[in-house]
Amino acid sequence: MERCGLITPEKQAVPLQSVDVQVDVKDHVATVVSTLLYKNKEEKPIEAVFVFPMPSEAAVCHFSAKVGETLIVAEVKEKKQAREEYDDALSSGQQAFLLEESDQSPDIFSMSVGSLSPGESASIRLEYVTELDVQADEALRFCLPAVLNPRYQPAGTESSSVKVTSVPSSLVPYDLTFSARVESPRSVSNIESSCTVDPVEYLNQDQTKASVKLAAGHKFDRDVELLIYYKDSHQPSAVVEAGQASAKPGSLMGDPALMLSLYPEFPKDIMSSVSSSGEFVFLLDRSGSMGCSMGHRGESGSRIASARDTLLLLLKSLPMGCYFNIYSFGSTFEQIFSGSVKYKQKTMEEALKKVEKMEANLGGTEILAPLKRIYSQGCIPNQPRQLFVFTDDGEVGNTKEVINLVKSNAGSHRCFSFGIGEGASSALIKGLAKEGGGHAQFITGNDRMQPKVIQSLRFAMQPAVVDISVKWDLPKGVSASVLSPPLTSIFQGQRSLLYAQLTGQSKEGAEGCVTVKYSLAGRPTENKLNFSLKPAEDTGLTVHRLAARSLIRSLEQEQEGARGQKDDTVKKKIIDLSVQSGVSSSFTAFIAVNKTSGEAIQGPLLRRDVPLPRMMAYSAPKTIARMSCPDMMPMKACAQKREREGRLPQFGRTRRRMMAYSAPKTIARMSCPDMMPMKACADEGTQRSLRNSVLLTEDCYDDDDDDDDDYVKPVDECYKPPSPKVQRDPLLQVVSLQKASGCWELEPALAQALSKTSQDLESKLPAMAKKEVWATILALVWLHGLKADAKDEWELLVMKAVMWLRSQNAQGLTECVEAANALLGCTVQKDALGL
Structure with missing residues (x-):
């Protein structure tokens, strides 16, 4: 049995036989239906417990069990009551099923399947809806998490960790089948995956509908990630959904609900400029798991090595005149400078020398202490603070405390967070960015960390959007109650979602308008969206459930921050809303009891923990x-x-x-x-x-x-x-030689990085050009001509180089570009360099 993998680490049988997942994507929203088949192959009755990861933004809205021909649909109830009903049912010999969100974090769920008789099977159906994030390349990302990393409990904190049973991925005893159907008003150009999938099948001629399936033989060694590409860039949209006929008018579920997807467009002159000020603070996880491979089977470098390369790009891309510092943490934390220092050649070199020596050798993942140290440092006048957090941790045991700390300091900084590898907690990563007014990114599988991080640096170097307001223009008698938290950050090319409850009656064909106003670099700006108030067809209650989830999460954050002052009042609101909408929360659970079963199940139940795949963990x-x-x-x-x-x-x-x-x-x-x-x-x-x-x-x-x-x-x-030792990427070799000012020097190391000799570079030097100008033009032509596919990574440091060239009033630029093209075998035009 051990060789077949049909046991847990405690040598117990695993009752979960298979998992079938069907995903239905409509534009940027996914409905996920998972069917889990359990069977008791033992001689005694069992209780199966499955602790598994879930996207933190998911709205879990359905849980049911089918035993034989009997279907038992679960209800949402207050968590304590649900647990008591579950225990009472098992004590009386009845079958019962419980699904609850962990008290520890919204991205962990526990499913209990109680009183399965010998030889008996049960089919469990779990359904949730979730929004899909926009990636740097405009893809929409769907992720089915398969890995739940152990939760690190910092010293001195009260342990509330859930028990996670895990086995090597090759020994996971249950099968996974996965299929996805995508539908959108725009054509689907492609669907990519981190896993092996069958070819994309288009379901109609205009390619607005497509499907994809996971290839047979999938191993549980990674999350299942889909990247969905539409042919047109994302456009603002609005969906009005009719209320539930059986719900009370005036309630969230009884009234129509509105979902607005906004993609603000910023003035081009502001977007083409880069701020030369700011305090950039980088906080890097150096816990032991950062020594694991970035790839799925060890075919790529380690996470800490990728992080070092990323810090190199970040430091080279910073503007002259800004301030910066680098912190790293594990069980303890370190900082390169006692406080943020001015960015110049000397400080950049000192930082890079220490970055090169960073290893995954600091133990656990205690992020709270370095955050407190960062926030204890006073902000520098006229240098907006931008905090970048990199971690691969599943989650720390004090996640809520960490997120609340960021929230309490949100007025003094923006926080950009990066989850590295499978199992990184979406609750932690997204919570940091949301409360810090920044942006969250996930780097999984063989993704390159650098382009995603540089995109966030671009966001950080944009002027902060302030004075955000939302104005509604609706027909007489119709009003909108916003259910989403207030917009605190807006970024070019990124979606901002608003949910609202519409009250009142509107005439057929009526339209509404919403205007988002804000100030950008001192310039008043606004974006408008006109929309029809006619309810869309075939939406089910997706918008209502996502709206309810958004409001529940906001109330939970309020309750967490109340510190006992309004706990009972806010908690009651959350429970009432969760029960009314059928969407789970931290204070409720799904409970189903099979009251139609015949004889009571006799004897004590054997508990069986269903294992998850284990990554090379700690x-x-x-x-x-x-x-x-x-x-x-x-x-x-x-x-x-x-x-x-x-x-x-x-x-x-x-x-x-x-x-x-x-x-x-x-x-x-x-x-x-x-x-x-x-x-x-x-x-x-x-x-x-x-x-x-x-x-x-x-x-x-x-x-x-x-x-x-x-x-x-x-x-x-x-x-x-x-x-x-792996040879360093030529791109990083060239980048590493750039000076803080933006220029390159004519040196043997540059010749080697360009695969030339020093004599090659010296002999082709145009007569009128200075050596630094020639070296800088060589590097720029090489990047544009031979590394155009990595433009997202080097664009900011190239902008700095161009600014340096302009400041030199350099002579002979045209001759330098022509000579560089001839030497490197490129055909880059001078205009393409920004000169």
């Missing part, structure tokens, strides 16, 4: 738990001590006893008696041919959660030499 490469304990403390006592302190995630006991030791760049896996002192054990381990840097392979240890040390492979078989 600490140094391939899950080694880093510990810092006295040399003479026994290993088991040390592990237990650190666990009590909250320094380790919820892994099995076997893995907790894996210690990191020895000289720098050497990771020793040791299997030692529990009472052997750490240093003696380490010394014994290092004498076993561990002379070079080594990496632990995935199958060197068993994954039991029992008390024995089942390390069965000899140490020499459990290690392999590190891969040869």
Whole structure:
């Protein structure tokens, strides 16, 4: 059974047999229906518990179970009441089904399937609706999360972590089938995926409808991500949805609901300029999991290496005259400068030297302390603060506290957040950006981090949009009550959503108008959208549910920030709205009880936890738990001590006893008696041919959660030499040579990066040109001519180079461009360089 993967780490059978997911995308909204088939193959009745990830923005709106020919549809009730009904049903021998959002975070759900008799099956249906994010390349992103990383609990915080049962992805015992249907007023140009999918099938001639399926044999080693491309760029739109006939008029579900999708257009002259001021603060996760590969099977560099390259691009792209600082964090945090410093050649070089040495070696993920330090630093006059947060953590145990801290400082900065890799918490990443008035990005699979981060830097360098107001122009007798939180940030090319409840009657063919007004760089600006008040067809209650979800999340944030003053009042509002709309919340749960079953199920239930796929999760490469304990403390006592302190995630006991030791760049896996002192054990381990840097392979240890040390492979078989150092990307080589001012110097390193000799560069130098001007033109022609596909990454630093050239009043630019084209084999025009 172990080889078939049909057990949990505790050697228990897994009742979940298969998962079928069907996604229906209409423009930028997705309806997701998951059907989970359970079967009890044991000789005793069981209770199956499945803890799984969910998009934090999802509105869960349906939960039902089918046992035989009996369909049991769940109701939304107050969470405590739902749990009591579930327990009472199981105690009386009835079947019951419970779905609830974690108290810890809105992106974790728990599904309990209670009292399955031997040989009995149950089909569970779960439905939710969600909005799709706009990516840097204008694709819409849908993600079905498959990975739930262990939640790191910071020291000194009250543990509320949910138990996550996991196995290696190759041993996940249930199958996944996945299909998606896309429909839009605009043609679908393509659908891409992080997973292997069958060819896209277009369902009509104008290609406004398409479908795609996950290819057979999918392994649970990644999230399922779809990128949907429409032929025309996104346009503002409005959808009016009729209310529910059975709901009370005047209520959210009884009245029509409106969803506005706004894509503001900023004046071109403002968009073409780049601010030369600002305080840019970068906060980088250096916990152990950042040592994992960016790709799915280790075919690409590590996350920390990609982050280092990204920081290089960011530092080269900053404007002269701004201020900056870099913080990094794990169990502790570090900062390069004591406070933000002025950006110039000296400070840039000092920062880059320290960035090059950054490794994933700071332990856990305690983000609160560095954030407090950043906010304790006074803002610099006339230098708007822009905070960039990079993390791959599933989630920290104090997420709500972290988000509230950002919210309380929202008036002094904008926060841009980046979730790296599968399992990064959407609640944490999106919460930081939302409350910080910034923008969130996710980098998964083999995505390049750099273009997404540079896009956010562009947003940060745009003047902040202030004084945002929304004005409604509706027919007489019709009014709009906005259900979304107030707009606090607007970015060029990004969608802003507004939900509203419409009250009153309108004549057939009536229209409304909404105007968004704001100030940009001191210039009053407005965008208008006219729309029909006629309800759209075939929308179901999608808009109402998304509107309810938006209002529920706003109220939850209000309740969290009230700190006891208005807890009961706001909590009651949330519960009432959740029950009325049928959308889950942090204070409610779905409960279904099978009251039609025959004889009561006898005997105690066996609990069976359904496992999720495990990524290579924590600490140094391939899950080694880093510990810092006295040399003479026994290993088991040390592990237990650190666990009590909250320094380790919820892994099995076997893995907790894996210690990191020895000289720098050497990771020793040791299997030692529990009472052997750490240093003696380490010394014994290092004498076993561990002379070079080594990496632990995935199958060197068993994954039991029992008390024995089942390390069965000899140490020499459990290690392999590190891969040869990867040659640096030529693009990054060229970028790394740019000076803070924006220019390049004529030096051997530049010749090597351009695959030329120093003599080549010197001999082609135009007579009238200065060496720095010639070197800068060479770099610009090379970027435009040979790296045009990476324009999103180098565009800002090229703008800085062009500004430097203009400031030089340089002679012979035309000759330099012609000579550079001849030398590099390019055909770049002078105008294309911005000269």
